[in-house]
Amino acid sequence: MLSACSSDGGEDYVERTVEALYNSSMDALLAGNFELAAQRFDEVERQHPYSVWATKAQLMGAYAHYQADEYDEAIAALDRYIQLHPGNPDVSYAYYLTAISYYEQISDVGRDQAVTRRARAALEAVVRRFPGSDYADDARLKLDLTRDHLAGKEMSVGRFYLRQGQLLAAINRFRIVVEEYQTTSHVPEALHRLAEAYTAIGLDEEAVRIAAVLQHNYPGNEWYSDSYNLVEKGETVPQEDADSGWFSRNWNALFDPAATIGGGVGRAEELAKELAESRAAEDAELMERAKLMERERDGGKNGALPPPVEAPPATPKG
Numbered sequence: 001m002l003s004a005c006s007s008d009g010g011e012d013y014v015e016r017t018v019e020a021l022y023n024s025s026m027d028a029l030l031a032g033n034f035e036l037a038a039q040r041f042d043e044v045e046r047q048h049p050y051s052v053w054a055t056k057a058q059l060m061g062a063y064a065h066y067q068a069d070e071y072d073e074a075i076a077a078l079d080r081y082i083q084l085h086p087g088n089p090d091v092s093y094a095y096y097l098t099a100i101s102y103y104e105q106i107s108d109v110g111r112d113q114a115v116t117r118r119a120r121a122a123l124e125a126v127v128r129r130f131p132g133s134d135y136a137d138d139a140r141l142k143l144d145l146t147r148d149h150l151a152g153k154e155m156s157v158g159r160f161y162l163r164q165g166q167l168l169a170a171i172n173r174f175r176i177v178v179e180e181y182q183t184t185s186h187v188p189e190a191l192h193r194l195a196e197a198y199t200a201i202g203l204d205e206e207a208v209r210i211a212a213v214l215q216h217n218y219p220g221n222e223w224y225s226d227s228y229n230l231v232e233k234g235e236t237v238p239q240e241d242a243d244s245g246w247f248s249r250n251w252n253a254l255f256d257p258a259a260t261i262g263g264g265v266g267r268a269e270e271l272a273k274e275l276a277e278s279r280a281a282e283d284a285e286l287m288e289r290a291k292l293m294e295r296e297r298d299g300g301k302n303g304a305l306p307p308p309v310e311a312p313p314a315t316p317k318g
Contacts, residue, residue, distance in 0.1 A: 151181035
């Protein structure tokens with residue numbers, strides 16, 4: 001057995017058998033000492049690069065980084081594993097854990113969604129490459145949440161443009177939701193916003209067509225009631241006893257401040273700000289609730305499936 005001092009503040013270098021190294025790495029992982037586990041799994045590969053357990057240690061080291069919330073390190077290690085072992089039976093988990101590492105970095109809809117788009121692409125890769133696996137089943141559930149989140153971002157930007165009176169820019173955002181995120185919960189509102197925006201710029205026939213689509217696909221939805229009042233009755237601000245949503249009740253406040261009851265332009269801006277903040281808060285709350293439900297359901301870190309773990313043999317080969 002050979003030993004040497006460590007220069008980086010980590011454990012002293014000690015030459016050990018692959019069995020002893022791998023088992024000590026697993027002990028640290030199971031004890032919740034994830035950073036130490038990652039270091040020890042790296043040591044398995046360094047001391048025994050040609051052992052079958054070095055390959056497994058690469059994957060387990062990435063998992064340890066993930067558990068320590070070191071997502072960049074986990075993704076880098078997983079990318080390396082995929083490049084070195086594309087035909088390994090455990091490569092499906094490497095793709096899956098890469099997707100989860102992106103997924104758990106998703107931020108609220110008020111921020112840039114580059115990571116969310118990467119999460120969607122990685123989750124889609126899991127479903128496409130391994131369609132019959134348990135990883136694909138979990139990825140499909142997370143894909144629905146990811147798409148809904150991206151649609152929420154488009155809605156948030158569209159509402160901002162609507163608030164600023166930039167109707168064409170708002171229409172483009174709402175059309176993205178309708179055309180690219182058809183299965184999300186944001187589509188009924190996006191259709192209603194389109195009907196309102198088209199009405200505001202004088203495209204009444206297009207507004208009627210959009211309202212008809214909303215009626216056909218979501219006949220009992222609250223947003224259809226607003227759109228009906230808008231295109232059939234010509235009411236941009238429904239009567240007080242109308243069963244309508246917040247935005248329709250204050251539509252004139254955005255485009256005709258003089259028609260607003262009290263407050264004028266200042267009140268119009270205040271109402272628009274309240275709407276945007278309310279919906280953004282709802283989007284963030286829905287995402288957190290969904291993640292909490294997954295954690296409770298799966299019992300793992302934010303719902304991630306555990307890695308395929310094996311114990312090394314008493315007399316390891318290689």
